[in-house]
Amino acid sequence: MNKEQLEQHRAAALDLFYAVKNGYQGELSTDLLTLYRNIKENKFLLAVMGEVKAGKSTFINALLGEELLPSDARQSTSAIIEVFKADKKFIKATFANGIVKEVQDNLSTPDSDDTVKFLKKIASVQDEHRDLPVVQLNDFIIEHYDSKKNESVYTENDLDKWIKNSELENIHKIETEDFNRLIKEYIHENKDGSTIPTKIEVGYPHEFEFDQFRLVDTPGIGAIGGIEEKTKRFVEKVDATIYIHRGAPSARSLQHAWNNEITKKAKKHMFLVLSHRGSDTEDNNVAKLEETIKTFSQIRRDRIFSVDSLIELALNEFYPLVDWDSIKVFRKNNKQIRKVTASAWEDAEGDVGELFDLLEKESNMKKLKKQLIEFSENAVGIQLSNFVEEIAEHFEVVISEKNPKLKSLKNKFKNPQTFSKKVADEKNKIESYKANMRGFSRKIKRTYDVSDAQSIMFSKFSDIFEIFKAELEGKTFSASDSSGVVDKAIETLNSDYFDNLEKFIENLKTSINKTIENFNAEQTDLSSIDVPQIVMSNIWESAKIDALEDNTRREDSDGFWNKIGRWIPFTDIGTHEVSYKTFNITTYWNSIKKRVITDVDSNKSKITESINNLLEESINSYDAQIIKKLEDRKLFLLDLADNEYNNEKIQGDIKSLSHDISKLENNHSECQKILGEL
Amino acid sequence: MQKNEIPRIDTIAKDEISKIRDYFHSLNKDETASDVFIERINDELPARIEYLDGVINKTTQSLLESDAMISIESWQAINKNKYFDAEIENHCSFNVKSKHYTPYKNQLLRNMFYGIVLFIVGATFLIGTISGIDWLITFFLSVTFIIISKLFIPKLIHPIVKEKALQNLVDYLLDVENNYITTAHKLADQFTNKFDTLAEEVGELANE
Numbered sequence: 001m002n003k004e005q006l007e008q009h010r011a012a013a014l015d016l017f018y019a020v021k022n023g024y025q026g027e028l029s030t031d032l033l034t035l036y037r038n039i040k041e042n043k044f045l046l047a048v049m050g051e052v053k054a055g056k057s058t059f060i061n062a063l064l065g066e067e068l069l070p071s072d073a074r075q076s077t078s079a080i081i082e083v084f085k086a087d088k089k090f091i092k093a094t095f096a097n098g099i100v101k102e103v104q105d106n107l108s109t110p111d112s113d114d115t116v117k118f119l120k121k122i123a124s125v126q127d128e129h130r131d132l133p134v135v136q137l138n139d140f141i142i143e144h145y146d147s148k149k150n151e152s153v154y155t156e157n158d159l160d161k162w163i164k165n166s167e168l169e170n171i172h173k174i175e176t177e178d179f180n181r182l183i184k185e186y187i188h189e190n191k192d193g194s195t196i197p198t199k200i201e202v203g204y205p206h207e208f209e210f211d212q213f214r215l216v217d218t219p220g221i222g223a224i225g226g227i228e229e230k231t232k233r234f235v236e237k238v239d240a241t242i243y244i245h246r247g248a249p250s251a252r253s254l255q256h257a258w259n260n261e262i263t264k265k266a267k268k269h270m271f272l273v274l275s276h277r278g279s280d281t282e283d284n285n286v287a288k289l290e291e292t293i294k295t296f297s298q299i300r301r302d303r304i305f306s307v308d309s310l311i312e313l314a315l316n317e318f319y320p321l322v323d324w325d326s327i328k329v330f331r332k333n334n335k336q337i338r339k340v341t342a343s344a345w346e347d348a349e350g351d352v353g354e355l356f357d358l359l360e361k362e363s364n365m366k367k368l369k370k371q372l373i374e375f376s377e378n379a380v381g382i383q384l385s386n387f388v389e390e391i392a393e394h395f396e397v398v399i400s401e402k403n404p405k406l407k408s409l410k411n412k413f414k415n416p417q418t419f420s421k422k423v424a425d426e427k428n429k430i431e432s433y434k435a436n437m438r439g440f441s442r443k444i445k446r447t448y449d450v451s452d453a454q455s456i457m458f459s460k461f462s463d464i465f466e467i468f469k470a471e472l473e474g475k476t477f478s479a480s481d482s483s484g485v486v487d488k489a490i491e492t493l494n495s496d497y498f499d500n501l502e503k504f505i506e507n508l509k510t511s512i513n514k515t516i517e518n519f520n521a522e523q524t525d526l527s528s529i530d531v532p533q534i535v536m537s538n539i540w541e542s543a544k545i546d547a548l549e550d551n552t553r554r555e556d557s558d559g560f561w562n563k564i565g566r567w568i569p570f571t572d573i574g575t576h577e578v579s580y581k582t583f584n585i586t587t588y589w590n591s592i593k594k595r596v597i598t599d600v601d602s603n604k605s606k607i608t609e610s611i612n613n614l615l616e617e618s619i620n621s622y623d624a625q626i627i628k629k630l631e632d633r634k635l636f637l638l639d640l641a642d643n644e645y646n647n648e649k650i651q652g653d654i655k656s657l658s659h660d661i662s663k664l665e666n667n668h669s670e671c672q673k674i675l676g677e678l
Numbered sequence: 679m680q681k682n683e684i685p686r687i688d689t690i691a692k693d694e695i696s697k698i699r700d701y702f703h704s705l706n707k708d709e710t711a712s713d714v715f716i717e718r719i720n721d722e723l724p725a726r727i728e729y730l731d732g733v734i735n736k737t738t739q740s741l742l743e744s745d746a747m748i749s750i751e752s753w754q755a756i757n758k759n760k761y762f763d764a765e766i767e768n769h770c771s772f773n774v775k776s777k778h779y780t781p782y783k784n785q786l787l788r789n790m791f792y793g794i795v796l797f798i799v800g801a802t803f804l805i806g807t808i809s810g811i812d813w814l815i816t817f818f819l820s821v822t823f824i825i826i827s828k829l830f831i832p833k834l835i836h837p838i839v840k841e842k843a844l845q846n847l848v849d850y851l852l853d854v855e856n857n858y859i860t861t862a863h864k865l866a867d868q869f870t871n872k873f874d875t876l877a878e879e880v881g882e883l884a885n886e
Contacts, residue, residue: 431759432755434755435758435762438762439762442747446740446743449736451732451733452733453690453734453736454744458733473704590714601722608732
């Protein structure tokens with residue numbers, strides 16, 4: 001696949017990434033995000049990982065064919081060193097204080113390599129600090145660095161606590177007091193961050209195919225297998241790993257790194273390199289390799305190697321020398337090379353070709369290099385495949401999340417026509433209920449209104465008064481009857497009339513309540529009506545006055561002449577007129593009757609008004625009950641309207657979700673298509 | 679709107695008026711003095727008429743509502759409620775009021791009778807003088823006539839007075855009855871028109 005096609009796929013993959021990013025509910029996986037960042041920045045990160053002293057830098061140097069990185073036996077820096085393809089050597093170092101320093105190879109001075117010198121200076125541990133765990137101390141300074149104050153900010157207490165709690169490696173077993181003092185001195189001296197590189201980028205004209213291919217030297221994993229947080233974060237970003245391991249595959253550090261530090265993505269494209277091959281016998285090397293292959297069966301067989309980087313570096317030095325004597329002189333001046341090539345030197349017995357063959361066999365780097373070159377050629381494709389695979393997996397997650405939602409929505413969704421019908425039915429029911437209620441209220445009124453001639457109560461009510469009047473009219477008294485007889489008779493009639501009225505009102509109340517109850521409403525405690533009493537004492541008093549008739553009679557006057565005068569005929573002489581009153585029982589009764597009837601007529605109007613108020617009260621009470629029921633039905637209607645609205649919303653959601661799923665499925669298909677082509 | 683119930687108002691008005699008429703007829707007993715009878719009519723009638731005005735008002739409204747309820751029975755519920763909301767009854771002038779009763783005045787008849795007596799006495803004197811009859815005989819005849827008149831006129835006049843008072847009452851009640859019927863029918867027309875307008879507005883005219 002050519003660069004142009006890869007670029008097209010890259011652009012398509014990035015579009016797909018944006019699509020999945022927009023549609024994904026949770027957090028995107030770290031693998032996807034790091035792949036995205038690397039692809040966006042046009043980087044393929046091949047991290048060289050391994051324990052401290054495993055020979056990572058030496059391995060990189062052997063791979064590049066030059067002692068570029070400081071390969072001191074001491075772990076020197078916590079900075080991650082990225083080696084990328086460039087036309088010439090180039091170092092760009094970013095320090096903790098933010099200062100960036102750049103050094104380029106000066107081609108006019110081939111003997112003096114400024115870049116290597118600069119790299120050695122910034123990445124090596126100074127002699128006075130060789131006893132200290134410099135990487136961890138640098139991390140403390142970086143962690144507490146305050147860019148505003150341009151230095152690391154901490155209290156003595158913070159520092160003491162950190163020293164106490166951190167498992168700082170005391171390599172040379174210095175007295176704790178001295179060790180702690182040295183640590184403090186180092187931190188105080190370097191707290192401005194100007195000597196601590198945080199990132200080192202190395203441009204190098206390596207032979208790997210793609211520009212974006214980057215070899216990364218990571219800080220070593222501690223003896224117990226631990227890894228600094230900063231390195232851990234970086235490791236998450238890498239696309240592939242070369243893990244350098246010295247020793248048996250069962251070593252705790254390797255197992256720990258495999259289980260905890262190496263990401264799933266990095267494991268997928270991992271090279272496991274057993275280093276220092278030359279320092280062991282061939283049989284042991286074969287046995288170690290077999291055991292490693294068996295232990296790490298997930299790693300492709302052709303990506304597990306046993307190599308010796310130092311022998312490879314020696315070979316690189318020997319190649320330009322051509323003849324045996326020149327090599328001999330070079331070996332004499334270089335103790336380490338003399339040591340690692342001793343066995344081959346002896347076995348070659350002066351044959352340069354044989355020496356090279358033996359050393360190549362011992363270093364075993366040829367196959368690895370070939371594999372790596374092939375891998376680098378496919379790196380961008382692999383990276384894109386990983387990226388698109390991750391995207392496809394995310395699409396699958398989104399689709400699998402959305403499908404049940406769609407199913408659930410479809411289950412919830414109801415036919416809108418059913419809803420409309422329900423709402424219309426309910427509205428109609430409410431209207432009918434309201435109309436029935438209002439019709440019924442009026443019917444109650446028409447049935448029980450005592451002033452309505454067609455009501456069933458009208459005659460009953462009128463009869464009470466008419467009968468009372470008729471009874472009054474029917475009563476007669478003889479002149480010999482006393483007023484007491486009349487009073488007693490009228491009192492009885494009045495009492496009967498009053499009782500009849502009270503009974504009528506009670507019956508009326510009961511009937512109203514029963515009627516209301518029959519129409520599904522509760523009875524109410526209706527107000528009582530005070531039936532106006534006819535106050536007989538006042539009537540009797542007034543009637544007695546009316547019944548007294550004025551009369552006169554003549555009586556004899558006293559005295560002699562009056563006695564004489566009475567003898568004179570046809571005259572009233574000798575007498576005088578005397579006034580007296582007589583009680584007329586008929587007049588008395590008529591007066592009582594007249595007054596009672598006036599009172600009764602007046603009371604009839606009053607009672608009618610009271611009964612109508614009572615009727616109004618009962619209708620209002622009934623109406624209130626019905627209005628409450630209507631309100632309940634209206635609430636139900638509102639619920640129904642809400643449900644209808646929600647159903648419409650669900651319909652919209654289904655449409656939108658179906659559209660989303662279809663789009664996601666298309667995107668997923670697009671991923672599969674790209675993967676197929678890659 | 680079909681007027682099925684409202685025609686009953688005629689009968690109801692007649693019946694109620696008849697009840698009043700009968701009641702006062704029943705008071706007209708032989709032994710009842712005309713003064714007492716007239717006084718009772720004057721005292722009791724206004725209250726009864728005032729009450730009956732209210733009854734006729736209510737009954738007219740009630741009968742019209744009954745007719746309206748029959749008419750809206752087949753209407754859609756929503757339109758039924760529009761009818762109730764319209765409160766047509768509140769937009770009609772339900773205010774049946776009868777004119778005041780003018781009491782019968784029995785004094786006129788009484789004076790007329792006494793006038794006739796005086797005329798006869800005067801005529802007797804005049805005829806006696808012209809015809810030369812002895813004034814003593816003429817005087818005797820006149821006194822006798824006055825005494826007889828004094829004794830019999832009241833007995834003669836009472837039933838006539840009661841009859842006249844009753845007739846006055848009957849005439850008045852007939853007026854009241856006619857007024858009730860006329861007013862009720864006017865109200866019925868008013869109510870029906872408004873009802874029909876509403877029915878047309880809500881599109882239920884055909885369903886009445």
